[in-house]
Each structure stands twice: as C-alpha cells, then as structure tokens.
Amino acid sequence: MATIVLYPSPGMGHLISMVELGKHISKHHPSFSIVVLTLIPSFNTGTTAAYVRHISATFPAITFHHLPDIPLDPLLFPSMEAIIFELIRLSNPNVDRALQSISSSSNITAFVIDTFCSPAMSLAENINVPVYYFFTSGACCLALLLYMPTIHKTTTKSIKDMNTLIHSPGLPPIPPSDMPGPFLDRTSTDYSDFLGKCEQLPKSAGIIINTFDSLEPKALKAINDGFCVPDGPTPPIYCMGPLIASGGDGSHECLNWLDLQPSGSAVYLCFGSLGVFSSEQLKEIAKGLEMSGVRFLWVVRSPPSNKKEDRFLPPPEPDLDVLLPEGFLERTKDRGLVVKKWAPQVAVLNHKSVGGFVTHCGWNSVLEAVCAGVPMVAWPLYAEQKFNKVVLRDEMKLVLPMDESEDGLVTAMEVEKRVRQLMEGEEGKVVREVAKARKEEATMAVSDGGSSRMALSKLIASW
C-alpha cells in the first residue's frame, strides 16, 4: 500500500495540525495509509500522550509509530526549543529504523516532516523518498524564515541590538523586539539552530502550510515569486489549511455554563498548550476582568516554577483561592467561569455565547478563531507569537493589541480596556467584521473546488 509518513515535532501546537493533515489526506485520498512517527518526551509538551490515545481510538486510518523516548537532563538546556532539537537529533537512528521497517512492508510515497525535524531529511533522501515540510505556523512566518538567511548575511548585528524596523518581502515592517525569540541574539545556540532549520526549508520537495490563500496573499505572493529565497529556487508551496481539530464530544462543564450565557456575550481567555503567567499577572487579569463587567471564560494554569529543574515539567493543579484576588470567584460567579488548565477550545470558540478571544497568537488558536469567526485580542508570550501579533494587527486586521507596560506587566486597566473594546467598542466591531469575512473564506477554501482542496489535489497528482 502507498504510505505517507508524517513526522511532527513534540508539542500539541505542532502535533495536532500534523494529525489533521493526515486525517485530511486520508479522508480525500483513502488509498494512502498514514503513519505518524511520534516522540512523546518525558518533559512537558502539553497533554500529548492523551491526545495520541484519543486519535488512535477514534481514527483507525492513522497509525502511530512511537519512537523510543531518550531521557535528557533539562538542566543542561537553555530553552524548551533546545531540548526538543536535541531529542530530534538523537532520535535520527530510531527514525531511520522506523522508515526502513515501514518501507519493508509498504511503499513510502512521501515523508512529511515538521520544520523542527530537519535532521531526518537526509534519511528519506537515502531511500529515495521525497521530503516535504509541513509548516505549522502561517505563510507570513514562513516568508520570514525563508528570508532569515538573507537577513543574517546582510548584517553582523544581533536583531536585539538593531534600532530599525526589519523589512522582509511580503511582510509589514517588524520591530526587532517582535521578531521570533530565537532570532534575537545571533551568538545564542537557539539562533544557530533555527538559522540551520531555515536554510533546510528550500531544499525540500515542497512546503505544505497550514493556511489558506486569501488569508495571507502578500506573503504567499512574495514566497511564490521567489523573493524570500533570493539566491536559489523556492520549492512548490501548498496551502492546505485551515487544518484544525474538530470540536470534540461537547461534554465539558464550561460548555454547559456557556449554554446559559447570552449570544456573543462572553470573552474567552486561553494561552495555548504551554502559556503560563506569574501570580502577579494572574491577579491583574482577574482585576481587569472584574472591572470590565464583561462575561468571561478563563483558562488558568499555575505560574512557572522558580526551580530550574522543574521548568519543563507539567505545572501542578492551580490553587485558585491562592492565585486569584480574595473573593474574586464569589464576586464574579454570575458572569464568569474559571477553568483549570485546559478547555475544549474548538468547541468553546464555536459556541454561540463566545464573542471574543484573548489569545497568545499560537497559529492553531488563530486559525481556530478564524474558522469560528471570533475576533481576538493579541497577547503574545513566546516563540513566533509577537511576530504573529504584528501581522495579525497590521496586515490581517484581525486583532486588537494588548500592550505591556515597561516592566513587562499587563495592567488590570489595560485588560479592562481591551476586553471592553473587543466586546463593546467600535474597535471590536471592525475586527469582528473582518473575522466574519475570513470565516466565510476559510469555509470556501476547504470546500469542493476551494483553494486548499485544489492544493491537496495538486500535491497528490505530483506523487
């Protein structure tokens, strides 16, 4: 049987959309079998293991091939990215064995890897299988990553030390401080690791992006016209999104609570699979929500541990009585609900009572909001999220910003102001209209004859 092997990076934000890609191919081209190579590390990458069990049980067309865990000491790594990159690098012999074993019983048509999994590229080339990247963030971010080696060559300065806006083909000007974190300091190992990954992208047989043509037309045009890789060929680009998870079984307590709220009245606050705040920041959010008078559904996690050895472990169950201001839950019980750790986000965003979303700008969250037609306030935290905020605000006009004060704290007054603007103000009306229009376009893109479906057909035809 013809098999497509998918190799996602660990971490929910990367895994979910890769699995959705597998489901999508399998649904429209059932003659392909889909095998997903999974790395489920012992350090915290969200609720990965439970998710994989759920998909295995509910979607038998996808087979998971678990790669052995390689225990690593978190104390030796400067960042989550660094430990993930090392795990991926050390897993290469296991990936090699997996590919050999799969190819002994079936014909591997394509090997589709996450941007972070570039060390595996050579393994597939050795057995003459074409390698495609699956890019889990947007086309704007891809345009930047493809152009990053050019930016690197044209300066000797670290981006953090630049005081001019960064200009890249197809993108609005980006303030240096909003560039993805790993690109800020060119002397860091994260920088050289990421730059190496950027250089690999154009060497693939193609890049599949989780976006759709009409969401990011300027960036896509710049990529397709070859401006982002000025010194070589750009591989074919396939926009197949939005690839997002479905709403689940709809049984979570917060959905029952939303059933009781008026249509479009509640703001939903959630910060991806790993977003956490200090206890001081949690209290400011609580005060801001209370002052706003707006109905809210808020996913709260425990603050990050101060102990270096605990920083990649799942945070403990939050103690709301300690973390939130005294009496907050009681005073807001008629119009607010705090959920600990995790909410069924897709179902929440598609609930009729939800009218706005305060998000960390992780790309899956953005696409999920776009598909639900829900406008956003952008509160980026790490990775490429500040960059996403800039393009979402300046290019796509889908978000209102949440501004930090100089010490990095977002004050209760700022939370109050932005939530009210989003839910009740003229500013909110403007982004709401854009969100509704993008929702229609997203639906069309994945319908019969839509741009994302055509991209899938084009890719399959090339195989």
Ligand SMILES: O=c1ccn([C@@H]2O[C@H](COP(=O)(O)OP(=O)(O)O[C@H]3O[C@H](CO)[C@@H](O)[C@H](O)[C@H]3O)[C@@H](O)[C@H]2O)c(=O)[nH]1
């Ligand atoms: O309480 C929660 C929290 C998250 N989610 C889901 O988890 C996923 C989170 O994905 P995303 O919004 O992309 O955030 P991250 O997990 O932070 O994603 C990582 O990967 C993304 C894709 O590359 C990047 O855009 C982000 O910056 C990076 O942090 C989404 O499907 C959410 O629906 C829930 O269902 N419930």
